[in-house]
Each structure stands twice: as C-alpha cells, then as structure tokens.
Amino acid sequence: MEKFKGPQLTIVLYSFLFIFALSFFYLATTFPVPSIGNHTLGPGFYPSLISAALIVLIATQVVFDLKQNKLFSRKASKSFPWRPVWMFSILAGYAVAMYLIGYLAATILCFALILFMLGVRNWLWYLAAPIFSYGLNVVFADIFLVFLPSGLLFQ
Amino acid sequence: MKMKFKAAVGIALLSLSSAFAFASADNYPARNVRLIVPFGAGGGTDAVARALAKYAEPHLGQPIAIMNRTGGAGGVGMTAGANSRPDGYTITMVTRELASLPKMGLMQADSEDFKMVRLVNLDPAIVTVRADSQYTTMAEIIDEAKKNPGRIQFASTAKPNFYILAIEQNQNVTFNQIPFNGASEATTAVMGGHVAFTITGPGEVKAQLDSGQLKPLAVLAENRLSSMPDVPTMKELGYDVVSGTWRGIAVPSRTPDAIVDKLEDAFAKAVKEEGFVSFMEKGNFFIEDKSSESFTQFIAEDTQSLNTIIEKM
C-alpha cells in the first residue's frame, strides 16, 4: 500500500466506533435488572444511555461529513505513515522485552531502535540510551523504591 | 560521557549476574524480598504492611520492599502473589477478601493456593451512629428494621458488605444499603446526617468517637475491646454476630517448609517488637498473632462462615 488515503481511515474509524457503541449498548441490555424495592436504576441503565447517545452522535457526524462531501473527498495521496507503526511496534516490543530481559537491557535496546528509526545516524547520540536508562533506573528503583522488572529470564 | 557509559554497562552486567543468584532454602534470604500488598498506598492494609516490613527486616536479614498491586478488591494482588515463584522472595499480604472473593467468582486463586505464614492483625467491626441520632441502642435499629424492612439507611464501606449481611441474615431484616467508597466517605455521610448508621473498623472512627461526633452502639467481636470497654458486643445484646477484617502474611503453596519457617520466625518476632506494637496501638489496629497452623485453620473457618452468607445472598 504505497498511497495512503485519508478518507479510508475516517470511514474505518467511524465504523469501528459505531460497532463499539452498538456492542456496548447490546451488552448493557444483558446486565441484570435490580430486584424490586431497591429504589434504584440497574447496572445497565447508565451504560445503555451513554452508548445510545454515542450511536446518535456518530451518526450525526457521519451525516455532517456526507453533506459536506468530506467523507469521500478528503485530499488523498499522502504516503502511508510507516513511522508511527514502527514506533508503536517498538513500544509494544519494549513492554514484552522489559518483561523478559529486564528493564535496563530493554530500555537501552529500544531507545537505540527508536533513534535509528527516526533517522539518527550520529553514533554520539546513541550514548543517550544507556545514560537515560540508567538514570531513570536510579530515580525509580534507588530513590523512590519502585520496582522495575528484573526480567523473567534472569529470576 | 564515555566513562558514564562504561560505568552504566558495568553496573548493568553486575545487576544481571546478581539476578542469577541461586535460590535455595539454605542461603535464604540471599537478596531482598518483595511483599505484595493487594491494596493501594495510603490504606489500612498498606500502612500495616509497611510497618510490619520495617520491623521484620532486621530479623529476616534482608530488605523487604513493598509492591502495591491493586485491583479487583484485592483479588489481583493476591492472585499475583499465589502465582509467583515459590522461592520465598515474593510474599503476599493476604486479607479477608481471600475468604470471600473466590466463592463469589471474583478471584481465580483461593486460600488453597497459599501457605499461611503468620496472622498479625484482626480488627473487629463496630456499629456507629451520629451523636444526636434517634437510635441509642442496637436493639432500636433492629426493631425499627423489623417494622419497616429496607427503610433504615446504612452506609456501606464496600459492596457486598459482609458485616451488614451477617446482621441481616442473623436477624432476618433488611436495610437500605447505600454503598460508599471506603470508610472515610461512609463516616462523613453518617456525621452529616445523610445516612443513619455505618459499620467500620474501630481505627476508622476512633477520632470521631473521641470527639463525640459519632456514638458507638456495638462491636461485632467475641469480647469487648480493651480500648472501648463501655461498648457492648453484639453477642451480649443477644445477636450472635461476630465479624471483622484480618490481615496476614502468606506465600505460594509450593514454597519449601524451611523457607516458610524462616519467614514465620521473622514475622513472629516483628509482631512482638515494641515499635510495631505501639504503631498498631496508635493506629487502632488490633494485633492478633496466630502461628502458621492456627492461621490456616482460622481462614478455613472464616471462609466457611462467609460462604454461608454468600449462598444466602
């Protein structure tokens, strides 16, 4: 997918939100109704109210966008945003790595990866990775006594 | 810059190698021990855990670090504790929720997944009303509730509230249970005259009782409290209800006995430390020192009585 079209994202996201609201509403109707004499609304009342409102609002917005031809005619042909995808993958990988190999090694590794992904090629900058990682560790673990993962593999 | 980098790498390697240290009962504890507290910083369980850890450290010979692991009314932290490595380096502060949550289906682990180390604290519950309340005795509340079921408003500190459920089921009455987020909000509502009465730990209402803003009606204990000798027990009043919350130390069930013994020894000594005793007295927490064996039996009994309440709910 070389060319990235803005409108596609809009449609996908609105559909996603719409499905989210619908299933939210459906689940709310399955919650038990309170027994009589409790003088209160059941657990399903508020969520169903919220999701119904959400459904109406999303529909309104879609109608607005259709009226102004925004939904299908937004300027397209931006290149696909690869860097956020990379960024997100690195962060998700970071969480897993922290769990497996411990905070310090994972942080140094991922810091360097992000620098590389952002196009930094000056090696001096990569020194920031261990300094930042170690500094943060000192602040969290040594000063404020908050545990950072030591790594499953090394326990 | 380069020196710092070298130092950082050196320290990183050092910390990795120390993490490989072999865990066995002989050299236990070889590194610091973490204590999982299933409730947040600032609450009663957290306060007791931090004080206990402080006084147990010298006897254990290693630092004890507190790790708050909140969620699911304590269920998340205790399940994490039950599923941790049985090497004695992760221990858990277990509370009464261990006896109630599993039966309600709100917690995966249960007391079978733990080996109990030591019970340290048992706080009997106390019934309080506003100082100028129309109710002056427990009997008045019960009688009124029998006449008008579901009308008297009760400020509940948690949902479900096993203190009030025990009274309701024992006396076959119902109250209008209004849930509050913890004891401080519930007592404020009672002081403000918005709700008729509440049931809390004695420490949570001590200040208001001393200042005369709240009035105690009864304690849900076997015997009268030493600090409040004038307050009758429910049993004395003819209602057979005994209820309270407790806190103790436990480890995963597969932990070797030698390690459990070492831990129990340290905590048994900590409970007797003068500093800990005075902390508990001042905080209005009640020390209940039970050995591993009687703690296990105690939990079994409490679980039994809570299960009966839950089944009737």
Place this chain on the structure above:
Amino acid sequence: MFELLLQGLQSTLQPSIFLLLLAGVTGGIIIGSLPGLTATMGVAIMLPFTFGMGPNASLAMLIGVYVGAIYGGSIPAILLRTPGTPASAATVLDGHQLVQQGHAAKALSISVVCSFMGGLISTIMLITLSPMLAGFALKFSAPEYFMLAVFGLTIIGSISSKSLVKGLISGFIGLAIACIGLDPITSTPRYTFGIMELYNGLSIIPVLIGLFAISECLLQSEQIVKEASQKALTFSHKLFSYPEFRKFFPSALKSSLMGTCIGAVPGAGADIAAFVCYNEARRSSKNPENFGKGALEGIAAAESGNNGVTGGALVPLLTLGVPGDAVAAILLGALTIQGIAPGPMLFQNSPDIVYGLFSSMLVANILMLIVGLAGIKIFCRIVEIPKALIIPMIALLSVVGAYSMNNSMFDVAVALTFGLLGYLLTKIEIPLSPIVLAVILGPMAETNLRKSLMMYEGSWSFLYDRPIVLIFVLLSALSLYSTWRIKRRIQSNTSPQLAV
C-alpha cells in the same frame, strides 16, 4: 491564634525541619513530574522514613512532598503534554498550546505562581475558616456530588474542539470507558469479560499516559522531518508580564477559593477540582473561545484549583478526623503513628502540632514558588532538546510510568491501547481531553445519581429541594449557555464551511 502561628513558624524555620521541608518539596516536584508516580504514592513512600522523627518534622516532610508533587505534575503536562499526575490533566489544555506557540517559560511561570496562589490561599482559609468549611463539607451528600460532576461534565464539547459533535463523541467515549468494571452499586461485572484487572475499572493514569503522551509520540514520529529533528529548538525565556498577571489574577483567585472548597469535600480531589475550576473560568470569561488555545486564564484556573485542594483536603482531617483525599489519609496515618488523634480535639489538645502543620504548609508553598521559579530555566532546557532525542525519552518513560503505578504489565497494555486510540482519534480530529474529563467525572456522576435515588427512595426531588444542588444546576445551565454562545461566535467569525 497569631501568636500560635508565629510559634509554629519559629519551629518550622529551625534548620533541621526547614531542610526536611525543602527536601520534601524538591522531592515532591520530582515525584510529581514523573508520570506514574503520584502525590499519594510519594507521600506513602516517605511515610516509613518519618516513623523515627518528631511530629513536626514528620508532617513538614510529608506536607512538602504533597505540595511539591501536585505542582510537579504540571511541568511535564505543560512541556511534554504528559501530565505527571491526574491533577494536571486540565493544565495540558492551554499549557501545552502555549509551549507550541513558543512561550514555554511564560506557561511555566504562570503555573508556578498560580499554584503558589492556590496553595497560599487555601492554607490561609484552612487556618481561618476550617470549622465553616467543615460544615460545608458535611452538607455534601450524593445529590451534591452528582451535580458537581454534572457541572464539570458540561465542559465537554467545548474544550479544544472546533466541532461540538466531535467533542461530544469524545466525551461519551470516555463516559462509556468509565463504565468498565464492577458496577459501584450492585457489584455486577460490566464489560470485564472475566479479566480480574478490569474489576476496578481502568486506572486513570495509564489511560492518561496513553492518550496524551504515547499518542503524541506517535504523531511526532510521523511529522518529524529528519534534518530539523536533530536541531535544538529555541523558546522564548520571557516570563509573564504585569498586564498579563492582571488578566489572569481574577480567575486564579476564584479558582483558589473553589479549589479549597472542593478539597474540603471528602471524595473529590485535585483532578476534579482542576477541571471544575477550568470550566468555571471558561464559563465566566469574556473570551471563552480562547480556552484550549493557550488562554492564560485556563492555566491559571487549573493550577490554582489543583493546588487549592492541598489546604482544603486538610480541613476534614483536622476538624472531623476524616481524610479529604488519599494523601490526607496518609497524613492521618502519620498523625496517629505520632500518637496524635486528628479531629476537633486536636486544636485544644495539641495546638503546637496544628500550627506547626499550618506553618509547614505556608513555608512549603513559598519554597515551591522559589524552587519552581528557579527551575524554569532548567525545565525549559527539556523542550529545547532535539525532537529525535526527546521522543524516545517520553515514549519509554511513558511505558515505565504506566508500569510503575501498579507494577502491572496490564497497565502498560492499557497505556499502549489508548496511545493508539488517541493517535487515530487525532487523525479524524476528535479531541482527546473530553475523554479524560469523562473518565475522571463519569463514575462520580453515575454512582451518586444512583445513590441519590436510593436515598430518596426512587424520587427525583433531590434535584430541586437542596440549595447546593440548585446552585450547581444553575451553574451547569450557565455553562451550557456559554458553550452555545462560543459556537455562535465562532460561526459568525468563520466561513460556514468550517463551522460544523
């Protein structure tokens, strides 16, 4: 009273206590500025260290951490769009906008001066009006909490958004998310799918970190231009001017008073106060359309409001013996450990402790002002770090922060999910702050509405037969009216195409 306060100040200014206070304030600012470490956590961590100290020293240290941490959270909120604590979520709205316009130092200076004002005024009110405020707090019951939350929620749809509908969509997503967890009244699991971590609902901190910090990193990584990213950025080092001070002073003053009152009510903390004060400042402003675009009054209101809570939260502690928020609960613990029972008897039994506490608060706020002002130059350096370096720092710090709050990988997953959601929603121009506002206020609204109905046995009369409730009903109506007024103004000022 004055004499007692003077004695208190004398004991606070002893070198040993003064140094503890300074250490507490500085440590508090650092704790607050790190996402994932909150004021509550900071004070709880410090508590065991105070076991061996005297009561005055112990309280001075804890108060220092408290005051420092509530302020400290605003530094990253302004500079990096990453609120260090939930109390600073409202500061992001205008604070970060100002930084993007190049006025980092100005935003920070307003923040510290208004925090100081909030802290100072609330301390003075604490010293002089405690019994009155306690009476006010006792009047608060479920109906009052419900309408307070509704008033806070009326801001949805107007903050930082060009489109009312999109703002509302965002707000309702937040309200929906806030339903996850055990139902607060009946304990029925809602949307938990058997996942135990969800029983208490999503923690606010990972949601906040995800929506603001991680989504920002994703956006920045997309927009970054290779060459520019490696250059140092420059910002104006000018603080606010006197005319500007005159402009935001009234809203700072009002927010300080409001923050104190909200703090005095148990169960409503600094995060709620900041949003309610922000909403009130916008409602009463002559130029409400500037809010969310770097309005000085916006930062002022949020900052005075959240620090105003610090003094207010101690009111119920000292007069009723009930903590006003989680931090006050730990202070209560600290007092009882020292053998002092808080409550109305405290003023008679140990006035030295009470006035020691008051003077510690006064000095802590002054120290916060000094440390904060002195630090502005250093803090500004942070935004001047080249983007390519600051992005990995924020991103990784966010993950570590989300983890450290509760030592939980689940929270990291929550933060990442909301980071992605925030990024995608920004792409379709749905604002993010209404989600945060709704997640903070939504549960308060629902729980207290249902509690009110239980207390009134199904009748809705609580909406009109309680005076404080009526005031909030009126304020909410005015707030909605002002939203409508802003829309009208924008509509008449811009071409119809943009005026959705």
